[in-house]
Amino acid sequence: MSGVRFDFSGERVLVTGAAGLIGRVLVRRFADAGADVLAVDVDAEGLKVFDGLPRVSAMSGDLAREDVADAVFERLLRDGGLDVLVNNAAMTELRTPFIDIGADVWDAVIAANLRSAYLLSVRAVRYWREQGRGGAIVSMSSPGGSRAHEDQSAYDVTKAGVEALSRAIAVELGGLGIRANCVAPASVVGDVRPAADLPAGRTTAPEEVADATLYLASSAAAQLNGHVLRVDGGLHARLRTDPSQERRPGG
Incomplete structure (x- = not known):
């Protein structure tokens, strides 16, 4: 799908x-x-997809570790600083009933999805404050940040936490020109296909999520802070995801 035109020339972006x-x-x-x-x-290994791509460098590491977060920011500062942070890293594949989740698994999901966003966000805002300048954070949330999936309680808790983190940053640091927003996509697949559970009638393309992210990171969204932009084909607006269950008003 073709993308919306944005200009980030001269800016430094971190994508997790x-x-x-x-x-x-x-x-x-x-x-x-x-x-x-x-x-x-x-x-x-997955980062090798960027080999030879202009203006892109890659770095591997577990972003839930403080030493890795420090190393990432040392590299950013060495290479020119940071303008935009995109917290996209997440553990998404776990499907386990809440009653069966062990503390070790719970902690692993929290670390991958929420601790990593905290470690990078707090370093970003400290850097921007010290530089006396603003910056933008865009974090990936999910419909699960406000509505529960089946068998994904730990994931949903992290997405609610990411949204709360963004609101806190917006309220505490917005006066410094620092913005923190979320994109909450649904049913993202590489090849768009029909989807009866979405009012739009189809799944979401990753390019549509990226366009929303670039918008929130851009000056066009200068007055958006602590916001959740839902790229979900109307899913959040629907009372029930199964249209066959919509029998009567108030049901």
Whole structure:
């Protein structure tokens, strides 16, 4: 799908979870818009997709570790600083009933999805404050941030936490020109196909998520802070995801 035109020339962007479906498109969209992008993921092999791509460098590591977060920012500062942080890294594949989740699994999901966003966001806002300048954070949320999936309680808790983190940053640091927003996509697949559970009637393309992210990171969204932009084909607006269950008003 064709992208909306944005200009990030001269800006430095950090994209986490860069080797995944959405992450790969995010990196390419920002680079195509003129940004210098640092693509970070725990999957070193997956990052090879960016080999030779202009304006893109890659770095592997577990972003839930403080030493890795420090190393990422040391590299950013060495290479020119940071303008935009995109918290896209997440553990998404776990499907386990809440009653069966062990504390070790719970902690692993919290670390991958929420702790990593905290570690990078707090370093970003400290850097921007010290520089006396603003910056933009865009974090990936989900419909699960406000409505529960079946068997994904830990994931949903992290997405609610990411939204709360963004609101806190917006309220505490908005006066410094620092913005923090979320994109909450639904049913993102590489090849768009029909989807009866979405009012739009189809799934979401990763390029559509990337376009929303670039918008929130751009000056066009200067007055958006602490906001959740739902790229979900109307899913959140629907009372029930199964249209066959919509029998009567008030039901």
